[in-house]
Amino acid sequence: MLKVRLKLNDLKTNMLKLKNGVNITRRALCQHIGLPYDSTLVFKAPPEAQSAAPVFQDPEQLVKNRSEYHLLNKAVEVKHVQKKLAAGEYMPQLSV
Numbered sequence: 617m618l619k620v621r622l623k624l625n626d627l628k629t630n631m632l633k634l635k636n637g638v639n640i641t642r643r644a645l646c647q648h649i650g651l652p653y654d655s656t657l658v659f660k661a662p663p664e665a666q667s668a669a670p671v672f673q674d675p676e677q678l679v680k681n682r683s684e685y686h687l688l689n690k691a692v693e694v695k696h697v698q699k700k701l702a703a704g705e706y707m708p709q710l711s712v
Contacts, residue, residue, distance in 0.1 A: 650682065 646653045
């Protein structure tokens, strides 16, 4: 009886590991393709007729649409403004 319980607990543990792995994989896929994570999200394989047509999107355009790209551009703009401010501090000041 103890061996059966032990085996049942092992199976439950493996099932929990499998569910956690699927959840982590689903989150990673959503992050990779740029979709917000939704716990009710279900992935289905497309029908064979639709999967035969290749879908191409320009990688450079995809990068430009990501929020990280926009944040990095804003950071570059901030650095340029900070450089101008630092240069302005060294300029002579004139008062009348």
